[in-house]
Amino acid sequence: MKIDWKSSFKIALIITAIASVGAITIALTNVLTEPIIKQNRAQREQNGLKKVFGDNATFGDKVELKEDKYQYLQAYYPVNIDSSSARVYSTKGTNAYGDVALLVGLNADFTIYNIAVMENTESYAVTLKENYLDYLINPKDKKTHEQAFEDTSVKCGATYGAKLVKDMINQAKEHYKEGK
């Protein structure tokens, strides 16, 4: 087959031009929106921290985490509540259905204090929320969050979303136990 170099070059040039203009526009918009997005995220995280431990708690400086062993842990905040220490872990995980980000509040005895959902973009987000997260965050029958966490393993532990959430919480617990 004979290749028409002239028309091939023309096609490549046009696609490159369109893609370049698109990329430049996106980059310029990113410069404009990125600080606002970062500010929104920080604000959301601060609101999330208060959702987990309430207004009485004081939060220390954010400690970033980047360890292969704890792939779901992004950072933690030391917490002081009623003169005892605790931690809030910022966790994020991805599976085939989307992203889930949680703030996991842990007591000094490594039990769950409370959990806040920061992001749930799973295509079955409603299923994960209603079958798992709602039960975990608002335990029924006067159960603690820790008891609800144990129960949910039986209730719907077989779904991918639930497994992801369980792994995220367990990693937070393990990290806290290691005293890092």
Add this chain to the structure above:
Amino acid sequence: MAKGEHKQSFIAGIIAENPLFVSLLGMCPALAVTKSLESAIGMGILFTIVLVCSNVLVSLLRKVIPEEVRTPCFIVIIATFVTLTKMFTEAFLPELYSSLGVFLSLLVVNCIILGRSEAFASKNGVLDSFLDGIGNGIGFLMAICLIALFREVLGTGQLTFGNTFTFIADAHNGEPIKLWILKGEGYDVSFSIFSTPAGGFLVLGITLAIMAAINNMKANKKKVDARIKAQKAKEEAAKKREVAQ
């Protein structure tokens, strides 16, 4: 193009060629984001913005883009506008961004947007492509809002404003506005199934069935009217013949 044809470009997408109810395109966002009316309004507006912008740019570049790589070029153009829309939404309407989730990014492969670029914008002028984008956008917005209205009212028994568009709540002392319809003190006749994905299919199916029934009724009425007219014409002709004899 004549003024009447411009008008036709605009109106066609709203009712006669409604992308969702007539062409049955764009089902994915129509089922996914119609759990609440607010999310549906947000999705409809963002969809219209992307559709109008991509239609206009495709129309402007229609003589420059080579035939062989038409579709990849359209996808690059659409993806650029979707990314820009996504960034602005995340920055200025973060709650809407969270509620739409992955379905905002999926507009890149939305068959209505790509379809209008291919079928209309690449063959028509800028003004017509703009009007076609607005018309189809409004048609899609109306269709998903109708589904969302039924789903939210039937599924939760109420309409809530202010969860996604937080400025509504801010103007209302920080509390979302709730309109109780099927739910109130001492009664709750809502059906939670309508809030689930299955409920989305159900509402869409029922809406399509009602529209098909209305169309059938109109078609039947036309047939009956035509038959009556023909009958009358026959009778009149027979009368005339009798008089002549």
